[in-house]
Amino acid sequence: MTSRKLGLQLAACLLNVSEARNKHIVEKIANAALHDQHGHKHPDTSVLNVFSDYDYNRSVITIVSTAEQIGRSVTSACVEGFACIDLSQHDGVHPCLGAIDLIPIYPLSDVRPEECGLVAQVIAEDLAALVPGCSMFLFGHADEKTKKSLAEKRRGLWWFKKNTKADLTQLKADVGANPSKRYGLTGVGASPYVINCNVTLDTKDVAAGRFIANAIRSHADGVQALAFPHNGQVEIACNVESLVNTQCPNLLSESHKFISYSICSESYFYVCPLHLESQIRELARHQGINTVETALVGFTPQECKKTAEYAISHGIGEYWKKRRGIFM
Template structure:
């Protein structure tokens, strides 16, 4: 393992994984997931974002990548760590008893890989596919690939629309219980066609860096904010590279929750201004938006602080 550590320092090959899990209120479940993540100290949780209203937690985990002499990926501690976190989540959480105001398809809802430093998108795709095989086989969870991990570059939101992700299944603003479909409308890339309602499905992908940015609108008018989210999104003719959805957040706020697919071109401040402009047309007040993940630079810096061996170059 010492040679592997030296290789990553020399080559600056790091991968980042965002693990989105449908739970934030069950402390014992989160503790079990975090214990699983700590089994291998060479993978580091550099950030954790919990949201009780959404009943969702996001872990940002980073580790190194080892390449062979031809530049192909051969292993990363992230693979074992992410699979261990998924196992702990499936053992501690049932989607059938879950509820919240954030859509979800599974207990482990999304696993998103990004290259950092000198790693490439192909390296991230290799790891996404390896994790999908593990989860599909070991836990019998249908796993659907997206981004660079999918042979046609399918987008995660396309999978979600096909599976009814954006349609609340409990009331106008809540998702509760497991998936309603035993057989999937889409064929999984790994794992069975049948859905365990307690586990659901997982989408796993590799993409260039994505920022998550949420903007609170002070209202209970979900319909009005849905219109704002649609108009600000690229799909609705708004800002290119922005995906947006309106989600109830507490008793008096509806958030415009955004994925910024090209944050260097269209970042949080630009989206904030556009949401404020559209909200003013509806007579609504807007609070300052916030990021739910760290920036790439902050993630690398925190990883190097928490895993000092990587800083010995």
Template sequence: MVSPRLGLRLAVCLLNISEARKQDIVERIAKAALCDKPGQKKTQTTVLNIFSDYDYNRSVLTLAGPIETLDIAENLSHDVPGCSMFYFGYADQPLKRNLVQRRKELNWYKRTCLNVNEIRPDVGAAVSSKYGLTGIGASPYVMNCNVTIDTQDLNIGQQIASAIRGANAGGLQGIQAMAFPHEGTVEIACNVESFQDKSLSSLTEESKKYISYYIQGEEYLYFSPRSIERQIKKLAASHGVATVGTALVGFTPERCKSLAEQAILEGCGEFWKKRKTITM
């Protein structure tokens, strides 16, 4: 994203970590993202949001800053000896395999079949049980939109997730979706990817489901969170199930750019302390 106000090209990093129950650790990680190796704070980097889910024991940190300052992939293997990483998206050159594809190749979803001795990381040391495996990728803007349905029947959630998945016939373009048990209900967790589609006319009814924005003069589209919510609500109703909440983890591209500009202009690295988790 280009910011005329700052005269900078901004990048956003969604940092997912497997910890939510020890908030002191989560905040230590957030603060570490704001510092150079010697411990000196970066003046143009900010942590906009921390979303922690106790049930999943997972946190998502939204970092923003000039492109040249978000060099996590290059430095992580040096700063954390023993860690192992795989690339996806534009970071995975020349194949550009997406996150789902890389996870399937690594048996990410079948932990009982995971043989660390057979995995060859793209960067870093051999995979160990201590450090696990970290995915690092680059893509146009991605956000998370999670819709909760009022049932404990995971099969219903899996059917809905399959129906809206962009890779499947009749699915929603740019949507990657999975269903998980969550606090006595089922959550349809969606990665909402930005994409380009010059064949999509702005005059069609279909185009109204998408929101557009620009990166260096190129138009990108993403499926509206409210449209995702409506589609899941419709599919859930066909199973006799209601939706009971929608959470937008992080921000829309436009909102993220606006808040990043505000935080950097104010020199506020710990911007998350000013905000609470955004929900719809």
């Protein structure tokens, strides 16, 4: 690793787009993160991972860059995504509100969530100017008024209901135009890193999966869980949030269940994915169900930081093409 890239302020965006069945479109969006509208390469930017799920019709594109640059790189990807994806034509089992559904900015090194919130605000404002008709809601550190989390904002916007697209035009945006059927409503915000961890159950019983997901939400600190039909089985899709001490009531008594890391002298903790998998397996066993596999969509925060430093220091923009499979 070349020393000139060490010590950079690094941030990540796990860009969620409502397209997975057209590989060409997904790769166009990923490549757009690396170049501006004139085809000039964005400096110090890499796409580390592209994960697409056919049943969900949803892709997660991991973009990393310096805190100074990531806003421009993410905006480039989103402009391309808005041009290519028509939400009114979308079909998938995963809920979504927007053609570009989610733009979360996470700190990786030497940058705070509050600074990422400022980046997210600029992204929302730039997209409103560059893509007339698109609409954004703000969450976390980008939402100056309420600081509501992503889950809180989504709950108030019917994201968890089945027929959200039918009601899109009734929703209120924080930035941009009134939501349209083509673009929908995009979530833009910032928080400490969130891991996507999915556990597959060997059953078609979605009701049993929802029971397990509800139990996980009730007992696992900082874990949001939902159950979806997936490839003829049921998947428990978990968002594992990074928390500070005051958000972890069980930290002292159950420290073995958490993994810690530090950014800017602030300590963060998240539930260990292996422990989460064990919890789901035990809950499933009581339902007479086996678990099949567990997949980490992308990286843990420590892996993301390390991989970002490597990719950027070696000038590897299309890093996702140089890795195979999913980091576990």
